Amino acid sequence: xxxxxxxxxxxxxxxxxxxxxxxxxxxxxxxxxxxxxxxxxxxxxxxxxxxxxxxxxxxxxxxxxxxxxxxxxxxxxxxxxxxxxxxxxxxxxxxxxxxxxxxxxxxxxxxxxxxxxxxxxxxxxxxxxxxxxxxxxxxxxxxxxxxxxxxxxxxxxxxxxxxxxxxxxxxxxxxxxxxxxxxxxxxxxxxxxxxxxxxxxxxxxxxxxxxxxxxxxxxxxxxxxxxxxxxxxx
Ligand code: UDP
Numbered sequence: 001x002x003x004x005x006x007x008x009x010x011x012x013x014x015x016x017x018x019x020x021x022x023x024x025x026x027x028x029x030x031x032x033x034x035x036x037x038x039x040x041x042x043x044x045x046x047x048x049x050x051x052x053x054x055x056x057x058x059x060x061x062x063x064x065x066x067x068x069x070x071x072x073x074x075x076x077x078x079x080x081x082x083x084x085x086x087x088x089x090x091x092x093x094x095x096x097x098x099x100x101x102x103x104x105x106x107x108x109x110x111x112x113x114x115x116x117x118x119x120x121x122x123x124x125x126x127x128x129x130x131x132x133x134x135x136x137x138x139x140x141x142x143x144x145x146x147x148x149x150x151x152x153x154x155x156x157x158x159x160x161x162x163x164x165x166x167x168x169x170x171x172x173x174x175x176x177x178x179x180x181x182x183x184x185x186x187x188x189x190x191x192x193x194x195x196x197x198x199x200x201x202x203x204x205x206x207x208x209x210x211x212x213x214x215x216x217x218x219x220x221x222x223x224x225x226x227x228x229x230x231x232x233x234x
Contacts, residue, residue: 001080011037012050012196022083022183023071032196034215036128043214047158048076049225050194052234055079057162057193064161066154068189069181084181084190087143090121090129091151093159094175098199099212101175110206116153116159123179142187151180157227158189167203169231174199195225 003016003025004032014027028047033040051073071080095100096113097111101119120137121129132140134148143151176198180213181190191197195210202209209228213221 001074003078010049013192018080020080022230023080024083025074026079026081028077028079028192032211032214034211036125039215041214043225044222046196046222046225047120049229049234050192051077051079052197053229054192054194056232056234058166058189060165061158061161061189064157066157066161066189069183075202081190082181082183082188084183084188086123087147087151087180087182088123088178088191089137089142089151090123090179091134091155092119092121092177093117093155094119095159095163096172096174096199096201099172107221116156118155123189147180147182147187154180154187154189162193162198168201169233171209171228171231172201172203172206174201195228200228 002019004019006014006016008015011033012031013027014029016025016027018025028051030042030044030046032043032046055070055073055172058068062068062070069081069084071082073079094117097107097113098109102109120132120134122132122142123129137143137148138145158178163173176193178189178193179186179191199212200208200209201207208218209224212218213224
Protein backbone atom coordinates (compact mmCIF):
# COMPACT_ATOMS: atom_id res chain seq x y z
CA UNK A 1 0.00 0.00 0.00
CA UNK A 2 1.38 3.42 -0.96
CA UNK A 3 1.00 6.42 1.33
CA UNK A 4 -0.17 9.45 -0.67
CA UNK A 5 -1.06 13.08 0.26
CA UNK A 6 -1.86 14.08 3.81
CA UNK A 7 -5.58 14.76 4.12
CA UNK A 8 -5.71 16.11 7.61
CA UNK A 9 -3.53 16.76 10.65
CA UNK A 10 -5.31 16.59 13.97
CA UNK A 11 -4.10 17.07 17.54
CA UNK A 12 -2.78 13.53 17.94
CA UNK A 13 -2.87 11.97 14.47
CA UNK A 14 -2.23 12.60 10.80
CA UNK A 15 -4.41 11.01 8.13
CA UNK A 16 -3.11 10.14 4.64
CA UNK A 17 -4.72 9.02 1.41
CA UNK A 18 -3.48 5.76 -0.10
CA UNK A 19 -3.52 4.12 -3.51
CA UNK A 20 -6.16 1.68 -2.24
CA UNK A 21 -9.79 2.66 -2.71
CA UNK A 22 -11.60 3.46 0.56
CA UNK A 23 -8.46 2.98 2.69
CA UNK A 24 -6.59 5.69 4.61
CA UNK A 25 -3.46 5.54 6.78
CA UNK A 26 -3.42 7.11 10.25
CA UNK A 27 -0.09 8.10 11.78
CA UNK A 28 -0.07 8.54 15.57
CA UNK A 29 1.99 11.44 16.99
CA UNK A 30 3.46 11.99 20.46
CA UNK A 31 1.76 15.41 20.66
CA UNK A 32 -0.68 15.84 23.52
CA UNK A 33 -3.29 18.52 24.08
CA UNK A 34 -5.86 19.11 26.79
CA UNK A 35 -8.56 21.60 27.68
CA UNK A 36 -9.61 22.08 24.06
CA UNK A 37 -6.04 22.70 22.90
CA UNK A 38 -5.11 25.23 25.61
CA UNK A 39 -2.51 22.92 27.15
CA UNK A 40 0.05 21.45 24.77
CA UNK A 41 2.92 19.03 25.28
CA UNK A 42 4.64 15.86 24.22
CA UNK A 43 4.30 12.41 25.72
CA UNK A 44 7.28 10.43 24.45
CA UNK A 45 6.24 7.09 22.98
CA UNK A 46 2.52 7.86 23.20
CA UNK A 47 1.98 7.46 19.44
CA UNK A 48 3.30 3.91 19.55
CA UNK A 49 1.26 2.97 22.63
CA UNK A 50 -1.97 4.47 21.27
CA UNK A 51 -1.57 2.95 17.81
CA UNK A 52 -0.78 -0.56 19.01
CA UNK A 53 -3.22 -0.52 21.93
CA UNK A 54 -6.09 0.82 19.85
CA UNK A 55 -5.49 -1.80 17.16
CA UNK A 56 -5.33 -4.57 19.76
CA UNK A 57 -8.65 -3.48 21.29
CA UNK A 58 -10.30 -3.01 17.89
CA UNK A 59 -9.32 -6.59 16.93
CA UNK A 60 -10.85 -7.88 20.18
CA UNK A 61 -14.02 -5.85 19.58
CA UNK A 62 -14.30 -7.16 16.00
CA UNK A 63 -14.19 -10.71 17.37
CA UNK A 64 -17.04 -9.75 19.70
CA UNK A 65 -19.16 -8.53 16.77
CA UNK A 66 -18.40 -4.78 16.86
CA UNK A 67 -17.61 -3.53 13.33
CA UNK A 68 -14.58 -1.20 13.27
CA UNK A 69 -12.49 0.79 10.79
CA UNK A 70 -9.39 -1.34 11.48
CA UNK A 71 -7.73 -2.87 8.41
CA UNK A 72 -4.07 -3.58 9.16
CA UNK A 73 -1.25 -2.38 11.44
CA UNK A 74 1.54 -1.19 9.11
CA UNK A 75 4.21 -0.36 11.69
CA UNK A 76 4.43 0.85 15.28
CA UNK A 77 2.86 4.25 14.51
CA UNK A 78 0.84 3.68 11.33
CA UNK A 79 -2.36 1.77 10.63
CA UNK A 80 -4.52 1.27 7.54
CA UNK A 81 -8.16 2.05 8.26
CA UNK A 82 -11.39 2.12 6.29
CA UNK A 83 -12.41 5.54 5.02
CA UNK A 84 -15.44 6.78 6.96
CA UNK A 85 -17.54 9.88 7.31
CA UNK A 86 -17.26 10.68 11.01
CA UNK A 87 -20.55 11.16 12.86
CA UNK A 88 -19.89 14.47 14.67
CA UNK A 89 -20.62 13.09 18.13
CA UNK A 90 -18.28 12.23 20.98
CA UNK A 91 -19.90 9.21 22.57
CA UNK A 92 -19.00 8.82 26.24
CA UNK A 93 -19.73 5.98 28.64
CA UNK A 94 -19.09 6.38 32.36
CA UNK A 95 -18.90 3.55 34.86
CA UNK A 96 -17.45 5.59 37.73
CA UNK A 97 -17.77 9.31 38.46
CA UNK A 98 -14.78 11.39 37.24
CA UNK A 99 -13.79 14.47 35.28
CA UNK A 100 -16.50 16.82 34.00
CA UNK A 101 -19.27 14.55 35.36
CA UNK A 102 -17.93 14.72 38.93
CA UNK A 103 -17.44 18.47 38.67
CA UNK A 104 -20.81 19.27 37.10
CA UNK A 105 -22.80 17.18 39.58
CA UNK A 106 -20.72 17.89 42.68
CA UNK A 107 -19.95 14.21 43.19
CA UNK A 108 -16.58 12.94 44.39
CA UNK A 109 -14.41 11.24 41.77
CA UNK A 110 -14.41 7.48 42.14
CA UNK A 111 -18.05 6.88 43.08
CA UNK A 112 -19.27 3.77 41.26
CA UNK A 113 -22.39 4.62 39.27
CA UNK A 114 -25.48 2.45 39.73
CA UNK A 115 -25.44 1.73 36.01
CA UNK A 116 -23.23 2.88 33.12
CA UNK A 117 -24.30 6.27 31.72
CA UNK A 118 -24.19 7.40 28.11
CA UNK A 119 -23.63 10.97 27.01
CA UNK A 120 -23.05 12.80 23.76
CA UNK A 121 -21.01 15.87 22.92
CA UNK A 122 -21.23 17.74 19.66
CA UNK A 123 -17.78 17.46 18.01
CA UNK A 124 -16.97 21.11 17.42
CA UNK A 125 -13.63 22.53 18.59
CA UNK A 126 -14.76 26.16 18.25
CA UNK A 127 -17.63 25.48 20.66
CA UNK A 128 -15.51 23.30 22.97
CA UNK A 129 -17.49 20.09 22.21
CA UNK A 130 -20.70 21.03 24.08
CA UNK A 131 -22.84 18.44 25.87
CA UNK A 132 -25.95 17.59 23.83
CA UNK A 133 -28.63 14.90 23.88
CA UNK A 134 -30.13 12.71 21.16
CA UNK A 135 -32.95 15.22 20.49
CA UNK A 136 -30.37 17.94 19.72
CA UNK A 137 -28.49 15.51 17.46
CA UNK A 138 -31.69 14.72 15.56
CA UNK A 139 -32.78 18.37 15.38
CA UNK A 140 -29.39 19.43 14.00
CA UNK A 141 -29.24 16.52 11.55
CA UNK A 142 -26.00 15.17 13.09
CA UNK A 143 -27.34 11.59 12.90
CA UNK A 144 -30.60 9.75 12.27
CA UNK A 145 -32.65 7.95 14.94
CA UNK A 146 -31.54 4.61 13.47
CA UNK A 147 -27.87 5.68 13.65
CA UNK A 148 -28.20 6.90 17.25
CA UNK A 149 -29.88 3.64 18.26
CA UNK A 150 -27.14 1.60 16.59
CA UNK A 151 -24.40 3.74 18.18
CA UNK A 152 -26.06 3.25 21.58
CA UNK A 153 -26.25 -0.51 21.12
CA UNK A 154 -22.61 -0.69 19.99
CA UNK A 155 -21.16 1.55 22.69
CA UNK A 156 -22.80 -0.45 25.51
CA UNK A 157 -21.40 -3.62 23.96
CA UNK A 158 -17.95 -1.97 23.70
CA UNK A 159 -18.19 -1.04 27.40
CA UNK A 160 -19.05 -4.60 28.37
CA UNK A 161 -16.16 -6.11 26.39
CA UNK A 162 -13.61 -3.50 27.52
CA UNK A 163 -14.57 -3.53 31.22
CA UNK A 164 -14.07 -7.30 31.31
CA UNK A 165 -10.83 -7.20 29.33
CA UNK A 166 -9.24 -4.34 31.30
CA UNK A 167 -10.24 -5.98 34.61
CA UNK A 168 -8.29 -9.08 33.55
CA UNK A 169 -5.29 -6.74 33.12
CA UNK A 170 -5.73 -5.23 36.60
CA UNK A 171 -7.28 -2.02 35.27
CA UNK A 172 -10.66 -0.44 36.00
CA UNK A 173 -12.34 1.30 33.07
CA UNK A 174 -13.72 4.48 34.65
CA UNK A 175 -15.00 6.16 31.49
CA UNK A 176 -14.15 6.52 27.80
CA UNK A 177 -14.97 8.38 24.61
CA UNK A 178 -15.42 6.82 21.18
CA UNK A 179 -16.35 8.06 17.74
CA UNK A 180 -18.26 6.30 14.99
CA UNK A 181 -18.22 6.66 11.23
CA UNK A 182 -20.45 5.84 8.28
CA UNK A 183 -18.99 3.30 5.87
CA UNK A 184 -21.15 2.18 2.95
CA UNK A 185 -24.27 2.94 4.96
CA UNK A 186 -23.08 1.05 8.04
CA UNK A 187 -22.11 2.53 11.43
CA UNK A 188 -18.62 1.37 12.44
CA UNK A 189 -16.28 2.20 15.32
CA UNK A 190 -13.58 4.69 14.22
CA UNK A 191 -10.89 6.94 15.78
CA UNK A 192 -9.01 5.31 18.69
CA UNK A 193 -9.31 3.74 22.14
CA UNK A 194 -6.23 4.58 24.22
CA UNK A 195 -5.11 6.23 27.48
CA UNK A 196 -5.84 9.53 25.66
CA UNK A 197 -9.53 8.65 25.38
CA UNK A 198 -10.17 6.49 28.46
CA UNK A 199 -9.79 6.89 32.20
CA UNK A 200 -7.92 3.82 33.39
CA UNK A 201 -7.25 3.28 37.10
CA UNK A 202 -5.22 0.55 38.76
CA UNK A 203 -7.90 -1.82 40.04
CA UNK A 204 -6.36 -2.01 43.55
CA UNK A 205 -4.52 1.26 44.20
CA UNK A 206 -6.74 3.46 41.94
CA UNK A 207 -3.57 5.04 40.52
CA UNK A 208 -4.37 6.93 37.33
CA UNK A 209 -2.89 5.31 34.22
CA UNK A 210 -4.20 7.73 31.59
CA UNK A 211 -4.08 11.24 30.17
CA UNK A 212 -5.29 12.78 33.46
CA UNK A 213 -1.61 12.53 34.52
CA UNK A 214 -0.85 15.04 31.74
CA UNK A 215 -4.01 17.16 32.16
CA UNK A 216 -3.45 17.53 35.91
CA UNK A 217 0.38 17.60 35.98
CA UNK A 218 0.55 14.46 38.12
CA UNK A 219 3.97 13.39 36.76
CA UNK A 220 5.09 9.98 35.44
CA UNK A 221 2.98 10.50 32.32
CA UNK A 222 5.14 8.37 30.00
CA UNK A 223 5.41 5.64 32.66
CA UNK A 224 1.62 5.41 32.92
CA UNK A 225 1.22 4.88 29.16
CA UNK A 226 3.99 2.25 29.20
CA UNK A 227 2.39 0.53 32.21
CA UNK A 228 -0.94 0.14 30.39
CA UNK A 229 0.92 -1.13 27.32
CA UNK A 230 2.71 -3.73 29.45
CA UNK A 231 -0.41 -4.87 31.30
CA UNK A 232 -2.19 -5.45 28.01
CA UNK A 233 0.69 -7.74 27.05
CA UNK A 234 1.82 -5.48 24.19
N1 UDP B 1 -12.55 12.48 26.39
C1 UDP B 1 -11.85 12.45 25.19
N2 UDP B 1 -11.82 13.57 24.40
C2 UDP B 1 -12.46 14.73 24.74
C3 UDP B 1 -13.17 14.75 25.96
C4 UDP B 1 -13.20 13.62 26.75
O1 UDP B 1 -11.28 11.42 24.82
O2 UDP B 1 -12.40 15.70 23.96
C5 UDP B 1 -12.60 11.29 27.24
C6 UDP B 1 -11.81 11.47 28.53
O3 UDP B 1 -10.50 10.99 28.39
C7 UDP B 1 -12.59 10.63 29.51
C8 UDP B 1 -14.03 10.68 28.99
O4 UDP B 1 -13.94 11.08 27.63
O5 UDP B 1 -12.15 9.29 29.46
C9 UDP B 1 -14.92 11.63 29.76
O6 UDP B 1 -14.32 12.90 29.79
P1 UDP B 1 -14.96 14.12 30.60
O7 UDP B 1 -16.27 14.49 30.00
O8 UDP B 1 -14.94 13.81 32.04
O9 UDP B 1 -14.04 15.33 30.20
P2 UDP B 1 -12.72 15.90 30.82
O10 UDP B 1 -12.87 15.90 32.29
O11 UDP B 1 -11.66 14.98 30.30
O12 UDP B 1 -12.66 17.26 30.19
